[in-house]
Amino acid sequence: MSNEEQEINLKQDWYLENLVYVANAGVEIGITLSIKGTIVSGTLIPNYRYFEILSEQFNALGNELGKSLSGAADKYVDEFRQDKNKDLDEIQVGYIHLNDAKYYTPNGNFPQDSMLWRGKIEEVDGFTIGSLSERTNRG
Template identity: 35%
Template sequence: MEKDIILNLLNEMASSEFGIEVSITLNVKGSIVTGTLINYEKYLSGTKQFIEDNATGKYRDVFSEVFNKLQENHEKFLLEEKLNEDEPKKFNFIHLKNAKYHFGDVAVPDQGNWWRGKIESIDGFTIGSIA
C-alpha cells in the first residue's frame, strides 16, 4: 500500500532534530482521532511516565523496564540511521499525545492520552484539530 507523502513528511519533521509538534485530525477506518503529532522518543517517554504514575507494584516495575529497553534499542537505531542518512526514511507508525477519539460531539478520553497507530491504517487527515 502506498503511503501518503505529506503525512510521511510531517512524521519525518516530527522525528527530525527539530522535533516539531503539530495538531492533527486522523480518519482511521471510520474513527476520528485528534491529537498532537510527536516523535517516537516523546511517545516512549510519555507512555513510560504515564505507566509509572498509574501502575502499581510489580506491574509498574515490569513496564518501566520494558520501556527502558525500548528507549535503549531506539537510541541504537538512531545511531545506525545516521550512518545511512542518504536513504529516505520509512515510517510505519505515527505517534500522538493528547489523543482523543471523537464520537459526534463526545471526545474520549476527556484529558487525552498517548496514541500509536499504523500509518497504513489512516484513510485521511487534516492538519489541525476538529475540536
C-alpha cells in the same frame, strides 16, 4: 521518493509520511486523522518522544513491572533519537504518534481525558493539519 516508489506504496499517504518524518526530527504539530469513520485528533510528536512519555507512564506505576516496561521503552528512545538526523530516504516510517489525543465518533468523543496514541500510517484515510482542541468557537 520517486514516482515508482509512490506507485508501489499506495497504502500510505506519501505526504503524511513526510509529516511524520519532520515530526520525528523534533517538530510537533496539531493534526486530525480520519480512520475508518473515527476521528483521532492530537499533537503529532516524534517517535522518540512517544516512547519517552510511555516510559514515564510505566515508571509511574511504581512497581517492578512498571520499571521493566519503562526500561524497554527507553531502548526505543535511544534508537529513534539516532534516526532523527538521517535523510528521509534512509528511514521508513510506518507509524504515527500523537500526544494529547482524543477520539471522536458519530456518537461523541471518548475517552474524556487525552492520551498517548500510536497507529499505522497505512490505516489513515485522511488528515488535516490542526487538532480539534485548537479550534475555538467563533460566535
